[in-house]
Amino acid sequence: MALKVLRAGILSTIQDLGRWGYQRFGVPVNGVMDEVSHRLANILVGNDEHAATLEMTLVGPGFTLNTDTLLAVCGGDFEARVNGEPLPKARPVLVRAGSALDFGPCRRGCRAYLAVAGGFEVESVLDSRSTFLRGGFGGWQGRALRRGDMLPTRHADPALYPSLHRKLREQRTPMSFPTWSATERVEVLMPGPYLLRFVRGRQWTRFPEESRELFLSSEYRIGSNSDRQAYRLMGPLLLPREPIEVISAGVTFGTIQVPPDGEPIVLMASRQTTGGYPRLGEVASVDLPLLAQLPAGARVRCQAVELAVAQTLLLEREREMARMREALAMRTST
Amino acid sequence: MTDPAPRSRSARFAFFPLGDRALVIELGARVSEALAAQARRLSERLARAQVAGVREVIPAFSSITVHYEPLRVKQAADPEDAGSAPFELLQVRLQALLEADQEDAGAAGALLEVPVCYGGDYGEDLDVLALAHEMAPSKVVELHTHPIYYVGMLGFMPGFPYLVGLDARLVTPRRATPRPQVARGSVAIGGEHTGVYPLDSPGGWHVIGRTPLGLFDPRRQPPSLLQAGDRVRFVAISPERYQQLLAT
Incomplete structure (x- = not known):
């Protein structure tokens, strides 16, 4: 049971919810950029949310499947076909053995998540299946997919979605899928600017007032040199007259640092574990999946919110995910 | 006064949010071997306590970073604290652990x-x-x-x-x-x-x-x-x- 890689795409890596527990040894967390899309894709194929998915970037990969495969794709809107027919998104799809699964360029957003029922069969290193590209370990051989790879999948529960199996047996089509789909919040449709809420950090008030006001009142663009490690915010530079000295300490997903060149940087999934630049604050967790889908050039505005507001938003999102998980779990037996 | 007031200050431990899923405990504002040793010792103590919702504890020069899952912190809290934000709930719990008068065996650096x-x-x-x-x-x-x-x-x-x-x-x-x-x-x-x-x-x-x-x-x-x-x-x-x- 495997996916044979015919085309690798721009950057296709195996990721899960991250390599937690080893940052004190300097090991980055890694994991998916868009947590919500990853979790939803897993839920749709009956997986645990921690199961590894394939994160594709800007231009997706092409595969042939050597076995009937139940899969789901969520996140950015990639052109996707099975034997030339459009692959529907955000729902379970049972694809017939021998079919070609082909992802093209991304039309909206920039990353999508491919989950297969049972998950990908890759070794867990330091308690995670996430690929750590710079460290060269985890995921699929510690690297992005390449043409010719045989990406193994685990055994899937054959009792999932009996109606899809029935339809596939009865029809000649290369895939079967339900008429419903899960609701996705792909906000990356509008021209922007997108609102990024953030919680002010330890050093916020050490920035001079004019820097703080400039940051809050300006529009920034996502820099073209943004990647899984960090997003650069291009716009007015924040250059305090006197350098702000800080002692290096832990950082997190969404930390907004300002290096000496004055260009704010948002740390993302593959960030290092610590940082020594002054920080403005941290992007609210509920806004990180959106940020992860913003391509270079997208416009953003940053708005400060209280910590309690950010945590309430996060708890609401988790309740929403739980409701969706429950509703979708019932459908797996249909 | 250039620093913001910490969310809470006990004799030695100042808590600051690091976004909505992590917090920083500052032990001091300089680099010293004593502070690094303290960060190591106390972070091991916090990790050993296996506080519900805490993902990991990371010592650095003069601080400790704690990553946590707000939902799990909330779920583990007493019903009477239902109105408090996860940050506040966790802070109270960690503060008590830090201030406990206890020996930390085997936590000295090699x-x-x-x-x-x-x-x-x-x-x-x-x-x-x-x-x-x-x-x-x-x-x-x-x-x-x-x-x-x-x-x-x-x-x-x-x-x-x-x-x-x-x-x-x-x-x-x-x-x-x-x-x-x-x-x-x-x-x-x-x-x-x-x-x-x-x-x-x-x-x-x-x-x-x-x-x-x-x-x-x-x-x-x-x-x-x-x-x-x-x-x-x-x-x-x-x-x-x-x-x-x-x-x-």
Whole structure:
């Protein structure tokens, strides 16, 4: 049971919810950029949310499947076909053995998540299946997919979605899928600017007032040199007259640092574990999946919110995910 | 007054949010071996307590970072605290643990001897660095092997120790342009720190030698030879000894 890689795409890596527990040894967390899309894709194929998915970037990969495969794709809107027919998104799809699964360029957003029922069969290193590209370990051989790879999948529960199996047996089509789909919040449709809420950090008030006001009142663009490690915010530079000295300490997903060149940087999934630049604050967790889908050039505005507001938003999102998980779990037996 | 008031200040521990899923506990506003040792000791205490919702605890020079899951913190709280934000709930719990009058057995940092082959192909910047400081390369080696350093934190890359205690005469600003490739095991000086590259990597520090010791291995538990709060002494070895140790 495997996916044979015919085309690798721009950057296709195996990721899960991250390599937690080893940052004190300097090991980055890694994991998916868009947590919500990853979790939803897993839920749709009956997986645990921690199961590894394939994160594709800007231009997706092409595969042939050597076995009937139940899969789901969520996140950015990639052109996707099975034997030339459009692959529907955000729902379970049972694809017939021998079919070609082909992802093209991304039309909206920039990353999508491919989950297969049972998950990908890759070794867990330091308690995670996430690929750590710079460290060269985890995921699929510690690297992005390449043409010719045989990406193994685990055994899937054959009792999932009996109606899809029935339809596939009865029809000649290369895939079967339900008429419903899960609701996705792909906000990356509008021209922007997108609102990024953030919680002010330890050093916020050490920035001079004019820097703080400039940051809050300006529009920034996502820099073209943004990647899984960090997003650069291009716009007015924040250059305090006197350098702000800080002692290096832990950082997190969404930390907004300002290096000496004055260009704010948002740390993302593959960030290092610590940082020594002054920080403005941290992007609210509920806004990180959106940020992860913003391509270079997208416009953003940053708005400060209280910590309690950010945590309430996060708890609401988790309740929403739980409701969706429950509703979708019932459908797996249909 | 340039700093914001911390969300809470006890005698020694100031809590700050690091976004909505992490927090920072500051132990002090300077770099010292005592603070690093305290960060190590207290972070191990917090980790051992296995507080519901806490994902991991990370000591650095003078602070402790705690990553947590707000939903799990909330679920584990008493019903009477239902109105409190997860940050507040966790802070109360961690504060109590930090202030508890208890012995932390076995949390003292270890002392590791790190063999280093200095100069030549093993430390391509040794001569330049010696020249910059107007001393003989052998003097650089002497000054570098003399102190007992402590690990302020691990960061930059897996297993990379920021070592504190560099002789002031060796303090050297980082290279203006980082090298695209620094070999695994390289011992280097960057600013007032010295450190060891556990993996091949780009790097902006001045490489003065190389150790045959493997500082990081993801297949090992723990994966890193060093932890924050450990102490290190460098010992000069010959190229022959380097090759010998590498083979073992």
